[in-house]
Amino acid sequence: MSKQTKKERLYLFDTTLRDGAQTQGVDFSVEDKKLIAGLLDDIGIDYIEGGYPGANPTDTSFFSEKPNFKNATFTAFGMTKRAGRSADNDPGLAMILDSEADAICLVAKAWDFHVKVALEISNEENLECIADSVRAVVARGRESLIDCEHFFDGYKANPEYALSCLKTAAESGARWMVLCDTNGGTLPHEIEAIVGEAIKHVPGEKLGIHCHNDTENAVANTLAAVRAGVRQIQGTLNGLGERCGNANMVSLIPTLLLKTEFSEHFEIGVGTDQLKKITHISRTLDELLNRAPDRYAPYVGDAAFASKAGIHVSALMKDPTTYEHVPPELVGNKRRVSVSDQAGRSNVVAELEAGGIPVDPKDPRLSRLLDQVKEREFLGYSYDGAAASFQLLARRVLGDVPEFFDVSSFRVLVERRYNAVGELVTISEATVKVSVDGVQTISVGEGNGPINALDEALRKDLGKYQSIIDDIRLVDFKVRILTGGTEAVTRVLIESADSSGHRWFTVGVSANIVDASFQALTDSITYKLLRENAPAPLNAKTKMASAAPTLKAPV
Numbered sequence: 392m393s394k395q396t397k398k399e400r401l402y403l404f405d406t407t408l409r410d411g412a413q414t415q416g417v418d419f420s421v422e423d424k425k426l427i428a429g430l431l432d433d434i435g436i437d438y439i440e441g442g443y444p445g446a447n448p449t450d451t452s453f454f455s456e457k458p459n460f461k462n463a464t465f466t467a468f469g470m471t472k473r474a475g476r477s478a479d480n481d482p483g484l485a486m487i488l489d490s491e492a493d494a495i496c497l498v499a500k501a502w503d504f505h506v507k508v509a510l511e512i513s514n515e516e517n518l519e520c521i522a523d524s525v526r527a528v529v530a531r532g533r534e535s536l537i538d539c540e541h542f543f544d545g546y547k548a549n550p551e552y553a554l555s556c557l558k559t560a561a562e563s564g565a566r567w568m569v570l571c572d573t574n575g576g577t578l579p580h581e582i583e584a585i586v587g588e589a590i591k592h593v594p595g596e597k598l599g600i601h602c603h604n605d606t607e608n609a610v611a612n613t614l615a616a617v618r619a620g621v622r623q624i625q626g627t628l629n630g631l632g633e634r635c636g637n638a639n640m641v642s643l644i645p646t647l648l649l650k651t652e653f654s655e656h657f658e659i660g661v662g663t664d665q666l667k668k669i670t671h672i673s674r675t676l677d678e679l680l681n682r683a684p685d686r687y688a689p690y691v692g693d694a695a696f697a698s699k700a701g702i703h704v705s706a707l708m709k710d711p712t713t714y715e716h717v718p719p720e721l722v723g724n725k726r727r728v729s730v731s732d733q734a735g736r737s738n739v740v741a742e743l744e745a746g747g748i749p750v751d752p753k754d755p756r757l758s759r760l761l762d763q764v765k766e767r768e769f770l771g772y773s774y775d776g777a778a779a780s781f782q783l784l785a786r787r788v789l790g791d792v793p794e795f796f797d798v799s800s801f802r803v804l805v806e807r808r809y810n811a812v813g814e815l816v817t818i819s820e821a822t823v824k825v826s827v828d829g830v831q832t833i834s835v836g837e838g839n840g841p842i843n844a845l846d847e848a849l850r851k852d853l854g855k856y857q858s859i860i861d862d863i864r865l866v867d868f869k870v871r872i873l874t875g876g877t878e879a880v881t882r883v884l885i886e887s888a889d890s891s892g893h894r895w896f897t898v899g900v901s902a903n904i905v906d907a908s909f910q911a912l913t914d915s916i917t918y919k920l921l922r923e924n925a926p927a928p929l930n931a932k933t934k935m936a937s938a939a940p941t942l943k944a945p946v
Contacts, residue, residue, distance in 0.1 A: 398658040401617065401647065404438040404569075404599065404625040405431050405640055407676075408453075409468045411631030412442065416680075423679050424453050427628070430672045432463040434644075435660035438623075439463040440496060445486030457491035462660060464534065467492035471499045471524035471537075474512040478527035488527065494534035496569070497524050501556040502545030514552055518559045525563035535560075536567040538601060543570065543577040546585050557593045567599050567623050572612060575605025575635060579615040586619035599623030602638045604630060609638035614646065617653070628676050629688070641673045645690045649717045663721070670723035674892070683867050683886060684894075690722045697726075739764075743785055750789070760788045770900060771873045771882045777898035779887075779918040780911070786921070793927045795920050796853055797826045798913065803841045803905050819844040827854035828929040842868065842908045849912055859923050860916055862890035870904060885911040889919065 408424050411417065419427070428439050439460070442450030444467050458465055469487035472478045479485075487495055499521045500506045506517045521537065528535040537560040539545075545553035557568045570589060572582065582602075589598060600616035600623070602609040613624055630639035644661050647653045670691040677684040686693040696719040711718065711726070719725050739757055743750050750757065763784065764774055774781040786792040801823045810816050821836050821844040832854075836847030843865075850860055867886035874880045881904045888894045895918055899910025 398656060399596075399622065401657045401659050402437040402599075402623045403435075403640070403644070403659055403661070404440065404466070404623055405436045405627065406440040406468075406601075406625055406637065407431070407627040407631055407640075409440045409442045410633070410637055411627040413633040414631045414636065415633075417631060419449065419679075421449055421452050424449070425458070426679070427676065428458055428460075428463075430668075430675065431628075432458070432460045434665035434668055434672065435462050435662060436640075437463060437660050438466045438494060440466040440468050441492070443468045443487075444490040444492070445469075445483060451486075454490040454492060457493075464494045465492050466494040466496055466536070468496050468498070471497045471520045472527070474510070474516045474520055478523045484524060484527065488531050488533070492533065494536060494566075495528045496536035496538055496567075497528070498538040498540050499524075499556060499560070500541065500545075501539035501553045501571075502541035503549045503552045504545070505541055518555060521556060521559050522563040525560055525565045529564040535565040536569060536599070537565045538569045538571050540571050541573045543572045543581065543585055544574055546588075550588070554589065554592050557589060557598075561593050561597060566597065568593055568597055569599035569601050569623065569625060570616065570621065571601040572603055572609075573601075575603030575609065577602075577608075577612060578606065579608055579611045582612045583615040583619045586616050586621055590620045595620030596622045599625055600638075601625040603632060604635040604637060604639075607635075609636070610642050610646070613638045613643060614653070617657070629673055629685070631676075641669055641691055642689050644669060645717070645722050649721060666721060667723040678892065690717075691724055695719070696724055739785070743782075748782070748785060748789070748791075756788055760785055763788065767900075771880050772898055772900050773882065773884070774898070776884060777896040777911075779895035780897045780914045783897075783914055783917060783921075792917065792921070795827070795856060795917060795925060795928055798849070798909075799824045799826065799831070801845065801848070801909065803845055805841055821845040821848040823848040823851075825849065825853065827856065830854065841905055842912075845905065845909060846912055849909075850916065853916075856920055856925055859925050860919055863887055863915065863919055864889070866894065868908075873900075881907050883907040883911050885915055887915045887919070893922070895919075895922075 407427060408419060412419050424441060428441065431439050441453050444451050444454040454467055467487050467490050470483060472481040472484050500510060500517055503514055506512060506514055510517060525535045525537060539556050542553055560568050570586065598621040600613050600621045602612040609630065613626065617624065624643060626638035626640035626643055627636070628640055630636040644659070645666060647657060647659055648661065648663065648666055673688070673691040674684050684692065689695060696715055739761055740750060740752050768774065783792060801821060803819065803821045806818045808816065808818070819838055819841045821841065823834050825832060825834065832852045834848045834851035836844050836851055838844035838847045846865060850863065853860060864887070865885060866888045869884040871882045872879050873882055880900065880902055883899045883904065885897050886894060887897070895915065897911040897914035897918065899907040899914070901907035901910065
């Protein structure tokens with residue numbers, strides 16, 4: 392790219408609420424759409440495509456009232472008119488034109504193969520549909536966009552016809568012609584070359600790019616298209632979309648703002664202050680979808696700025712740029728230092744500081760803590776994936792964990808029997824004897840399996856701590872068998888969350904899966920109480936780190 396005195400504007404078009412809604416298992420409500428649209432508008436997205444008015448009750452309801460956007464253009468999606476009827480006499484197009492949208496994006500076939508097989512019309516009729524539909528949108532005073540579906544496959548098969556679709560839309564008054572890699576099979580070098588040819592016929596400031604991720608190249612393809620000259624980018628939050636998803640807007644936005652090849656030449660509607668919200672937005676979407684965030688997602692994942700090897704952490708503490716391509720704070724994330732059997736003293740100090748535990752790097756207890764970590768990981772614990780359990784272990788070595796509650800015993804029963812209507816059911820029941828401030832209670836819980844029952848019983852009555860733990864919920868539960876045979880050692884990793892959106896991971900290891908789960912459950916509750924600065928128990932005891940349990944090391 393040549394050096395420029397003035398940055399060119401790139402426009403961001405988010406289609407999470409339309410194309411992202413085609414993801415298997417995703418079903419947005421009207422309220423979900425309003426929340427997501429508000430988040431997108433708040434950070435400065437230029438176009439928010441809300442769905443297809445008339446296609447389903449949710450989208451129709453969403454488009455019945457115009458959102459009060461500060462930045463975004465409210466956009467509806469639809470199809471060009473059908474062949475053989477006028478634009479004024481097409482019910483589908485009429486629903487879109489009658490919606491409260493400020494802009495209308497219509498999909499049109501740009502591959503002659505699809506024109507013949509899917510639409511069963513002539514190439515000329517398809518061009519007529521494009522032209523008439525664009526003119527109808529413009530006549531209503533709306534901004535017109537045309538998604539040229541299968542453009543890249545169409546160009547490879549018949550370049551002249553694919554380009555004629557672009558030119559027809561442009562000549563009819565469309566503001567944007569969007570080049571779609573609908574099948575997701577085009578590679579970055581092909582994208583760049585074909586976009587370069589398209590720009591010879593339609594100016595780049597009128598071209599957009601819409602990529603699917605079927606070869607894991609959607610983000611790379613989008614950036615290649617920008618390099619070649621397109622000035623509108625389409626994508627979805629967290630890469631939602633049918634099949635393998637769409638170009639991930641959560642990865643594209645930081646790249647455009649933080650990588651000099653793009654930031655020196657282009658500007659977008661998202662500023663550096665808004666960029667700090669991108670991690671929150673990504674995780675909010677996952678919360679709405681009731682799924683755990685991808686820990687390994689670029690920029691926003693828990694592991695995106697995590698280091699494990701001791702030599703890496705030592706350098707990282709001296710200068711973060713040794714192992715970080717951008718500062719995590721710029722995207723609202725944070726640095727994480729994992730502690731494992733590969734860890735050195737630098738890892739331990741960094742993780743303690745991140746957890747708000749000040750410690751002298753020369754403190755001899757650090758060596759004892761590091762030895763315990765390595766010994767426990769040899770037995771099957773995994774602290775690089777369970778930071779909350781590590782913090783508790785560290786605090787116990789430092790003598791800094793109050794014994795909030797004491798469980799003297801627990802029992803779990805699983806009964807398989809026929810119920811009153813003759814159905815074969817499995818019933819799980821757990822009983823826990825727990826003491827708080829010397830007062831013992833016996834709690835019984837039933838659940839969907841023994842671990843759920845145990846969790847229900849344990850959190851049923853913790854006295855003065857009950858209000859603090861009421862909002863804890865188990866998000867994920869993973870079991871791994873570390874050794875084979877009848878004496879197998881089991882590791883359980885539990886992910887917990889609370890109403891503030893905070894998530895934490897705890898681990899337990901035992902030859903008994905219920906016992907391993909119980910370790911992780913009690914760690915989860917204790918961590919929550921510590922984090923919320925719960926009042927110390929009346930006896931004010933602190934719980935010291937016990938010796939590692941007697942287990943056979945995994946083979």
